[in-house]
Amino acid sequence: MRELTYVDATREALDRAMARDPSIFVVGEGIGARGGNFNTTSGLYTKYGPERLCDTPISERGFVGMCAGAAMTGTRPVVDFMFIDFILDAFGELVNQVAKMQYMSSGRLKMPIILRGAIGIGHSAATHHSGSYYPIFAHLPGFRVAVPAIPSDAKGLFTTALHGDDPVLFLEHKSILFNRGEVPEGDYAIPFGQARIARAGADCTLVAIGSMVGKTLAACDKLAEEGVSAEVIDPRTIAPLDMATILESVHKTGRLLIVDETFQPCGVGAEIAAQVIDQGFDDLDAPIHRLNGAHVPTPYSPPLENAIVPQESDIEQSIRDLLAE
Amino acid sequence: MLHQDVQAETKARPNARKQGSEEAGRTTEELHALYRQMIVIRYTEEQLARSHQMGLIHGACHTYVGEEAIASGVCAHLRADDAVFSTHRGHGHALAKGVSPREVIAELFGRVTGCSQGRGGSMHLFKPEIGLMGTSGIVGPCILQAAGAGYSFKLLRSDKVGVAFFGDGAVNNGAFHEGLNLASIWKLPALFVCENNQYATEVPFAYAAGNPNVGNRGPIYGMESVTVDGNDVLAVYEAAREAVARARAGEGPTLLECRTYRTRAHSEGMRDAGYRTQEEVEEWKTRDPIKRFHQWLLENQEADAETLAAIDAEIKATVEEAAEFARNSPWPEPDTVSDHIFS
Ligand SMILES: Cc1ncc(C[n+]2csc(CCOP(=O)(O)OP(=O)(O)O)c2C)c(N)n1
Numbered sequence: 169m170r171e172l173t174y175v176d177a178t179r180e181a182l183d184r185a186m187a188r189d190p191s192i193f194v195v196g197e198g199i200g201a202r203g204g205n206f207n208t209t210s211g212l213y214t215k216y217g218p219e220r221l222c223d224t225p226i227s228e229r230g231f232v233g234m235c236a237g238a239a240m241t242g243t244r245p246v247v248d249f250m251f252i253d254f255i256l257d258a259f260g261e262l263v264n265q266v267a268k269m270q271y272m273s274s275g276r277l278k279m280p281i282i283l284r285g286a287i288g289i290g291h292s293a294a295t296h297h298s299g300s301y302y303p304i305f306a307h308l309p310g311f312r313v314a315v316p317a318i319p320s321d322a323k324g325l326f327t328t329a330l331h332g333d334d335p336v337l338f339l340e341h342k343s344i345l346f347n348r349g350e351v352p353e354g355d356y357a358i359p360f361g362q363a364r365i366a367r368a369g370a371d372c373t374l375v376a377i378g379s380m381v382g383k384t385l386a387a388c389d390k391l392a393e394e395g396v397s398a399e400v401i402d403p404r405t406i407a408p409l410d411m412a413t414i415l416e417s418v419h420k421t422g423r424l425l426i427v428d429e430t431f432q433p434c435g436v437g438a439e440i441a442a443q444v445i446d447q448g449f450d451d452l453d454a455p456i457h458r459l460n461g462a463h464v465p466t467p468y469s470p471p472l473e474n475a476i477v478p479q480e481s482d483i484e485q486s487i488r489d490l491l492a493e
Numbered sequence: 494m495l496h497q498d499v500q501a502e503t504k505a506r507p508n509a510r511k512q513g514s515e516e517a518g519r520t521t522e523e524l525h526a527l528y529r530q531m532i533v534i535r536y537t538e539e540q541l542a543r544s545h546q547m548g549l550i551h552g553a554c555h556t557y558v559g560e561e562a563i564a565s566g567v568c569a570h571l572r573a574d575d576a577v578f579s580t581h582r583g584h585g586h587a588l589a590k591g592v593s594p595r596e597v598i599a600e601l602f603g604r605v606t607g608c609s610q611g612r613g614g615s616m617h618l619f620k621p622e623i624g625l626m627g628t629s630g631i632v633g634p635c636i637l638q639a640a641g642a643g644y645s646f647k648l649l650r651s652d653k654v655g656v657a658f659f660g661d662g663a664v665n666n667g668a669f670h671e672g673l674n675l676a677s678i679w680k681l682p683a684l685f686v687c688e689n690n691q692y693a694t695e696v697p698f699a700y701a702a703g704n705p706n707v708g709n710r711g712p713i714y715g716m717e718s719v720t721v722d723g724n725d726v727l728a729v730y731e732a733a734r735e736a737v738a739r740a741r742a743g744e745g746p747t748l749l750e751c752r753t754y755r756t757r758a759h760s761e762g763m764r765d766a767g768y769r770t771q772e773e774v775e776e777w778k779t780r781d782p783i784k785r786f787h788q789w790l791l792e793n794q795e796a797d798a799e800t801l802a803a804i805d806a807e808i809k810a811t812v813e814e815a816a817e818f819a820r821n822s823p824w825p826e827p828d829t830v831s832d833h834i835f836s
Contacts, residue, residue, distance in 0.1 A: 201767070202695050225665030225701040226632045226693060257633070257666075292551030292603065294614045296630025464831050469603030469611035470551055475827035 169350040174316075174340065175207050177323035177351045178284075182209070182246065184355070185330040186216055189244065192330065193220040195231050196248030205250040206286055206345055232258035232283075236265045239281040244330070251297045252285030252339060266335045267310030279310075282329050284338040286345065287315075288379055288429060289466050289477050293342070298466035300378070303435045305337045306407040312336040312360055313407040317381035319349035321404055324358030331357065341379040341429075361408035365417075369399035372423035372490055375414060375440060376400055380427045380478060387483040398487060406436055414440060415448045422453030425490045427483055432460035454493035459486040494712040498720045499728055500752060517731065523569070524795050527726050529804050530565040531783050534585045536812040537594045541584065541601055544816060545761040550601045552614045557585035559724070559756035562782035563688050564589035566729030567656065567749075570737040573623040575654045576642040578635035582688075582755075583628025586658050587618045590625045594815035604822035611825040633668035635659055636685060640672045643681030643746065652741040655683045662693025664707050673748065677715040682740035684733070685748045688723060690755045695768035708750030716746045723751025724782040727789070754780075 172180065186192045194209055200223035203210030213221040224231045228249070235245035249255050255262070262283070269279045287300040305311045312334050316322040322340065329336040366381055367388055376384035381402045388398045399417050403410055418424050424444060426437035437458035444456060462476035478486075538556040545554045557564070560582075568589035571577065579586040587597055592608050600607025601615050608620045616630040626642070629635055635657045642655025663669055664687060676683045687707045691698050699705050711718020717739065721728040729751055736747035754777040758765035765774075790796040 198694055198696065223696055223700070225696070226662045227665050227667065229667050253631070257631070292614055294552055294612075294617055294630060296616060297553075462830060464834055467612040467825075467830055468552060468609075468614035468617065469605075469825050471603075471824045471827050472611060472830045475830050 169352065171348045172319050172323075172351040173346050173348050174319045174322045175345045177319040178326045178340070179208060179210070179212070180351070181323045181326040181330060181356075183212060183215070185327065186212065186220065191243045192246065193222060193243060194246045194248055195222045195224050195235060197224055197226060197250060199223060199248045204248060206340075206342075208248055208284070228254050228257035229261055233261040233265065235281055236261060236269065236279070239279050240269065240277050244280045246282040246284065246330075249283065249285035251293075252287050252301060253296055253299045255283060255285060255301070263308060267308050270334070271310065278333040279335050280333045282336045282338055284340065286342045287339045288341040288343060289461065289473060290343045292468050292470060292473060293466070294468040295465040300339065300430045302337065302339055302406050303430055306409075306436065307434075310335060311407060312405065313339070314360065314405045315339050315341075315378045316404055317344065317378055317402050319347065320351045320356070321358060321364065321402075323351050324356050325360070325404060327355065327357040328360060339378070343379045344382065347382075358404070360405045361410050363401050363403045363410035363413040365399065365413070366402045367398065367400040369397040369421070371397045371421060372399070372425065372487065373414065373417040373421045374398055374400045374425050374427060374487065376402060376427040377406070377436060378429065380429055380483075383478070383480045384427050384483050386480050387487060390484060391487055396487065396491065409439070411440070411443050411447070415444065415451075418444055418448050419451045422451055423490050423493070424452070425457045425459060425486055427459045427478060427486070429461045429477060431463050432458055433463060435460065454490060457486060457490050459483060494715055494717055496709045496712050496718045496720070498708060499732060500720050500722045503722065503728070521795055524790060525800075525804070527565055527569060527730060528786055528790060528796070528801065529808065530569070530589055531561040531726065531786065532805060532808045533594065533812070534561040534564065534588050535783055536808050537588060537597060537815070538584060540594075540598065540812050540816050542757065542761055544598070544602070549820065550615070550761070551603050552616070553581070554601060554615045554761040555582040555759065556755075556757050556761065557582055559777065559781065560688055560690060560753045561585055562726035562729050562786070563686065563723050563751045563753060564658065566726045567658075567684070567686055567733040569730060570733050571624065571654065571656065575656060576624050576626045576639070578626050578638045578642070578655070578657045579618075579628040580632065580635060580659050580663070581616045581628065581630055582660065583618055583658070584615070587620065587625050587628065590620070591623045592618065592620045592625055594812050595818050596620070598815050599819035599822050602819045602822070603824065604819055605825040606819070606822040632660070632663050633666040636663060636668045636672035637675075639683050639685065640676040640681055643676055643683035643740070644679065646682050647679070647743075653682065654737055654740040655681070656686065657683070658686045658688060660693060661687060661689040661691065661698040661707065662696070662701070663687075665701050673714040673716065673746070676746040680743070680745040682743065683746040684736050684740055685746065687748070687750045688753055689750055690753050692755070692759075692769065694759045697768070708748065711748040714748070716748055718748035718750070720750045720752065723753030724780045724785065726782055726786050
């Protein structure tokens with residue numbers, strides 16, 4: 169199969185959908201002729217023009233609120249925040265309007281809006297350009313939250329987002345945006361709420377999210393040389409969350425570790441652990457473990473930044489700890 | 494409420510501002526200090542740009558080259574206890590507020606000797622001890638925080654001033670509207686300095702703003718406003734003198750638009766083509782604020798060439814030493830990473 173980068177895969181999905189559906193438009197800073205800070209829209213401006221690739225002023229609350237109104241009245245906005253940190257300026261519009269509109273209108277209004285942006289820690293981007301925030305959005309009823317880890321999933325999930333009628337947070341980790349991988353040509357959609365088993369195994373279940381998927385797989389490769397057989401699950405969407413696949417795996421392995429760059433308190437790992445305790449308690453042979461990024465704002469200096477992100481060696485150690493329980 | 498367009502007036506009557514320094518009440522020392530300040534910023538920025546190419550700077554690096562007159566002209570009127578709130582393009586504001594080149598360069602190198610102990614980098618410079626309340630990776634908040642400082646200073650019956658520096662891009666952010674209105678209704682001692690360099694990254698202000706004039710918006714909010722040539726350090730200096738005095742006297746906030754231009758890329762290492770012409774950049778380089786002031790000082794016999802050359806040489810040595818210091822400084826200890834989340 170041909171290979172594409174992660175960001176090219178999402179752009180292919182966007183391009184195909186825009187060619188077919190003239191109601192789709194993109195807004196954001198530098199997403200027009202410039203093609204997006206992360207190349208999310210490069211080439212599309214010449215194809216679809218300034219109305220559908222609309223460069224905005226630095227008015228996050230303004231254009232998010234505007235796109236909410238647009239989504240309620242027959243068009244399908246894609247808001248490209250470049251760094252997702254800038255979404256926070258629009259939090260009120262998102263939580264009180266975008267997420268609640270379909271419910272408030274008893275389903276008579278639709279809210280087909282995509283909110284995309286680069287997440288994650290790396291390259292000394294420092295604390296205003298390193299956030300991920302998906303546990304916050306997954307906490308709120310009304311949002312779909314996708315965190316794809318590989319190019320094909322990026323295309324498949326973005327396609328689903330572009331065809332659905334719900335608000336979708338589409339979050340792309342900076343450290344994997346330019347990774348290459350096999351991506352199906354043509355129409356390719358992956359339903360929300362379906363995890364991917366990234367590696368099959370029997371000794372323990374590792375749930376990894378976003379950029380942690382690749383690192384966890386690398387740690388597993390290393391441990392495989394010692395005979396460890398770990399199963400790696402990439403949930404792909406945090407909301408909805410595919411608990412069935414996780415529970416099935418834990419039923420088989422009896423051990424669970426959740427690896428997530430975002431904060432531990434009230435986080436995705438806490439939710440997964442609680443659900444496994446509720447529904448799979450008897451399957452557990454060991455306490456559930458979590459490995460997270462440190463609970464701190466993101467520092468700039470490389471030695472500090474490295475210290476707060478789970479590294480391959482940390483994951484390896486956590487797997488050993490889990491197996492030693 | 495008044496709006497004064499000093500830039501337009503100067504264009505209309507080119508001789509009107511050719512008054513001597515004595516008349517304007519400026520001392521030779523003040524003038525030399527302005528020159529020195531601009532050189533400190535220029536040389537530090539050029540050092541940072543070189544260091545960026547050498548891989549010594551880890552994150553983004555937005556330089557202030559071409560805009561030095563603004564921070565220098567405004568901060569000359571500020572005391573260490575006045576509060577400055579800045580942006581992603583904040584090295585110049587930090588230096589003009591009194592942070593040393595050592596502390597700025599070391600911060601961008603990620604070292605513990607930096608003004609944020611390596612936690613912040615280019616966009617998170619802090620030295621509240623001398624009123625640098627922070628540069629910021631987010632466009633907009635500085636405007637609101639300067640209003641907040643004004644609120645504190647008013648409540649505390651002090652004569653301190655809150656100052657926000659921000660780009661034209663921030664003018665289209667809700668924070669501008671809300672911050673200016675709040676400062677106006679409570680007559681807060683605040684100064685809002687818009688550094689209009691005409692582009693927000695690659696987006697022209699003329700595209701992004703329905704009203705392309707910033708300086709004349711003051712009266713709309715009920716405050717005084719002034720437009721000046723931001724590449725003319727004396728124009729900035731005089732306008733800021735008046736605005737700071739107004740704030741200290743309890744007579745309310747001022748909006749100061751400084752028309753300027755950034756002559757380097759938005760951020761070091763970023764492409765700088767496709768959205769503006771090379772001719773435009775070259776044309777603005779001829780209006781370089783430092784060259785202009787250098788010439789002005791000579792023409793008005795406020796300095797001779799040797800004196801200015803000596804300042805240049807001294808600052809060059811200071812900045813080179815600062816870079817050496819930064820390079821030899823230790824990294825922060827990883828086990829300090831969770832310090833200071835709470836008081
Ligand atoms: C809320 C927010 N949105 C977007 C950005 C990304 N961004 C960083 S700098 C910049 C352009 C700023 O332009 P301007 O305010 O004119 O300042 P200049 O860079 O020209 O000095 C943008 C859009 C940001 N930092 N914060």
